[in-house]
Amino acid sequence: MVINVYPLESLPVEQFVTATGRDYQPVRATRQIREKMSLVFAINGQRFELALSSVDPSTTLLEFLRYQSPFKSVKLSCGEGGCGACVVLLSRYDPVLQNVEDFTVSSCLTLLCSINHCSITTSEGLGNSREGFHTIHNRLSGFHASQCGFCTPGMSVSLFSALLDSSSSEFTVLEAEKAVSGNLCRCTGYRPIVDACKSFAADVDIEDLGFNSFCKNSLPPFDSEKRVCSFPEFLKDEMKSIDSGMHRWCSPGSVEELQRLLQGARKANSVGLSVKLVAGNTSTGYYKDERDRHYDKYVDITRIREMKEIRETQNGVEIGAVVTISKVIAALKEIRVEKMFGKLAAHMEKIAARFIRNFGSIGGNLVMAQRKQFPSDMATILLAAGASVNIMSLSRGLEKVTLEQFLQGPPLEDYYDLVLTIEIPFWHHRSSELLFETYRAAPRPNGSALAYLNAAFLAQVKDRMVINCRLAFGAYGTKHAIRCKEVEEFLSGKLITDNVLSEAITLLGKSVVPQEGTSNLAYRSSLAPGFLFNFFHSLIITEKPSSNGYYHLDQPKPLPMLSSSQHVPINDEYFPVGEPVTKSGASLQASGEAVYVDDIPAPANCLYGAFIYSTKPYAKVKGISFKENSVVPDGVLAVISYKDVPKGGQNIDTQRHADTAANLALVEYETEDLEPPILSVEDAVKKSSLFEIYPFLYPQQVGDTSKGMSEADHRIISSEIRLGSQYFFYMETQTALAVPDEDSSIVVYSSCQTPQYVHSSVAACLGIPENKVRIITRRVGGGFGGKAVKAMPVATACAVAANKLQRPVRTYVNRKTDMIMTGGRHPMKITYSVGFKSTGKITALELEILIDAGATLGLSMLIPSNIIGALKKYNWGALSFDFKLCKTNLLSKAIMRAPGDVQGTYIAEAIIENVASSLSLEADTIRKINLHTYDSLALFYKDGAGEPHEYTLSSMWDKLGVSSNFEERVSIVREFNESNIWRKRGISRVPIIYPVSMFATPGRVSVLSDGTVVVEVGGIELGQGLWTKVKQMAGYALGLLQCDGTEELVDKIRVVQSDTLSMVQGNFTGGSTTSEGSCAAVRLCCETLVKRLKPLIEKSGGPISWNNLISQAYAQSVNLSASDLYTPEETPTQYLNYGVAVSEVEIDLVTGQTTVLQTDILYDSGKSLNPAVDLGQIEGAFVQGLGFFMLEEYITDSEGLLLTDSTWTYKIPTVDTIPRQFNVEILNSGHHEKRVLSSKASGEPPLLLAASVHCATREAVKEARKQLRMWKGVNDSELMFQLPVPATMPVVKELCGLDIVESYLEWKSSVN
């Protein structure tokens, strides 16, 4: 492990004067001069003034907010514009129009200097715990829409902005759904967030809103008139521009001024001066190296009059290059006379997220496309629209070129060439009919994802004849967007027939050719014919119309609106346990005041660390140096390795500088004496590089598979499945802060799920006794298993550095490093043989599973039993397996939510589908036949099976069948598939069984003299609602005293952070049962307290209030602090969780896009401790599973280095990818003696239910393949296919036929 530690130099506080309102400190210079030399802005109504000379112009707004201001609600998660955690409201005042413009921006990309005279509002500025939360915070809390809370402040601001936007009209349900469309959440599954947003809509029916804690018709009021003041009055008087030319940052106000500046710079450039033109600066989200580059001068071009206007002329519209994409959209929508503009605007709404479009400019986009081959949408659609560009070149002067010439020309010279305006012509006045359409295929339908390919077509048509056309394609792995001139010429003057279109598509294939090395190359090219076909289809002259409907083309439809239902049982037997109480601290999370590790203010002299990760799978590190000619940030103090720890250091720096330096590090590797690395499981087996699996962790075989095989009518032998990895994508990356303390002790604040193990690891690495280490964890911004073992090196590295340097050291691992270092799920190769009867009854299953554990063992030993635990959900007759835990030289794998279990369930479904296909039976029939009876369940799960009445799965299977209308929908799907050729649907019902085990967990309950209660538990609050359940349990267990006031006891209970010296044996938080275990421990503590307090009640002889009782106990020195360690009963420590899901999907055969139309879930929560929390876990886990099965591509290079290492390439689900209709019913399954108040787990098992989406997709693909076979005149044998995981768009399309359009046209002409 290698860590860089850097001295930190914070902005000298005395150089920026802060004060509230108008009451700021005067400095010596006159106000006028000072203003021209200062940045003045407001944050949450507070005035800030910074001496411009003291600001590094590359400082982002986020850096200032988080590290220089008291406002920490803005969170850093991706740092590249892809997640929305850092969103703030930016407000600008126009002194001429005297109005305030409010819009969201991503503060991680916005430069601080850009916000001169602007006002910033963060979530805590909307409302907070001191002045009262904002209605948005209360609604997010009441709709149970915040789990770990790391995304919630960003969600709050995005929603607030959407409400402001709708001020003139009414906020609609449609707008509500889009309000947070670019914001990522990894916990909730979005449904409750969307419902909280919808609760503000004027056209919503309150009854349609999802499960919430508000009484009917009593939502916390939102008075739009009493809005937060986003722009304080005092700023309005201070609208002065910065004196251009005096500083590294300058803001010219006119082209003339800019020219003077640039010419000056050009002269200076002969001695090496570097200049950067800045508009929105959002391009640095993609070109991240740009941030590390040093520029002598930053020229802000957004204030140049001529470049920020939109002018409608006789021939079209001229748009200033710095006009933001949002403003372009708004303007284009206004110009109704030109229908094409509406389509352009609609396409632009799919560019990035709203908070990027609000600051990113049209010109910036085109320059990225022109200069750096950015896969732009703007370039493609404007190319088809016939746009041209006005350029001011320092060498050539003013010139106007077509967009095509602009794109084809040599790359614009850095700041020598300036794009001034873009012109889009009107087309509507020409005599012919105008067709215009734009297309894009991207992993997320509504934006926030680059396109695999985009296209835009314009055609002038008369009497169905194409007079001429412009066909533009881009983003497919091309240098820039292109026009397919050959095809344009071919089509011009032609009537469109199938044959003409066929020929055009053949020609197209020669033009739309991605560059070598482009990902999904064949898929990208295959999209072009589909879009072209779609565009011209309406013009096709069909010689012989068909009666069977095959000639009709389904037009692309917008996504259906989201809707949902929740059936949640409330169980008051153990009140307040069982109540759907809102998550403890949810409003605090929404306002952003909840403190995560990186929110803890940096102690004096704090150093920042960054990891230099290895890029080689198996090598010795010979040395680390910095890249030649690189500018290593000032104050880089040391590169720390396990053996090299220098002392000293004077200054202080920032996390960014630490990251920059780590990026600049050059690692010299040595591989000479080493064997070649082991990079595959097959290689590991060949070289016997295996980890031993302890016998007690090795799952047990069931029955005799040889016998089972011999009883089978059919056998499938040695079929193979491969599964890849999945990254955690918690919103808060790995982080720790280590502070050396007296007497060689150390305190480490760690975002981890395993404080006890972090504790031991720190003590061992520092070589100090454990009583000198203290690990503190208050809350974690999402863990999902990734902050168990993988949090240990981060905390330990900080501790090692802090100990050696005797200075506090903190690290907040950046997203890319986190993705590369932390890794994810275990990839595996499965080979199986299965025997079955002709009825579909399976008689034997034999498996060989090779698991890639990576270079170290970690917790990989748990994976085999987890796989089998979930796979045994069906009665396989007999079951045998051979596991090999392969030790490769790849990254060590981590246990991610439902580790092994999700693979186990998938393997089971893949086998079922294979059996069904080979028998030509429905997979649902095979599933039903092989569901367990209680007897077979007991055979497969032994004691874990519990009592017969606890086995609810088979009745749940039927119950969900009825409530989801399964059979009827199967017929509807069949009909749909018969009458649609370009879209196919599939529906699947999938059961799950998920064994969990209880673990020892400690707790302590202490009553303070005022009757308030403090609870400590071993479990960590990761967003799963552990604290909330624990509070409820303490309320219930102390409430058994039945004195006055115990009903409101929950409000007096506070659960506090985990501290490993205060609460030992904390164990780890994971495996879905920590909430139950922590509740059980708290219950034991409360029982002790109750025993101690009861005599006082008895003595009092009559009713006594809680506060009185506690006063008496204090007076009589009764011990009011009790601690205990809950240890589960010997057998069984395991129990089974059950659930069933039905999912229906629709696939688009042209793009391979899958839309989850509906999911119905039935989940057995036992007697839920808190059904609102469990509902959140069910929905959130399901959507995370959806990511695994459908979206998240974990792609590595040949040496195992992650390539999909950012939000640009790694796509977790967003609002637009969740089921459009999402129904969840929680089953209250009665009394269970051995469980904590009869409750069951909910954290991980529901993730497996997402397999239903994958299975439904396979059904739909099967239909598409049937059709393709029919067109090609091939028989059905190809229906035995496997749908890989994740079933991304390219995967689905490939299975449906990359040449599907060509095949269709061929078939059509053959039947005509």
Ligand SMILES: Cc1cc2nc3c(=O)[nH]c(=O)nc-3n(C[C@H](O)[C@H](O)[C@H](O)COP(=O)(O)OP(=O)(O)OC[C@H]3O[C@@H](n4cnc5c(N)ncnc54)[C@H](O)[C@@H]3O)c2cc1C
């Ligand atoms: C998360 C995210 C997702 C995105 N998704 C998409 C997408 O799906 N499709 C798509 O098309 N785009 C997408 N974009 C790109 C986005 O549209 C651009 O980042 C934005 O338009 C750039 O504008 P800007 O004002 O921020 O440019 P800046 O970052 O300020 O500038 C970009 C570059 O151009 C130079 N420059 C800027 N203006 C001019 C000018 N007038 N003359 C000369 N040089 C200039 C700058 O010096 C810089 O080198 C995405 C961006 C982000 C961050």
Ligand code: FES
């Ligand atoms: S942190 Fe800014 S968008 Fe992710």
Ligand code: FES
């Ligand atoms: S609550 Fe949204 S990321 Fe955790």
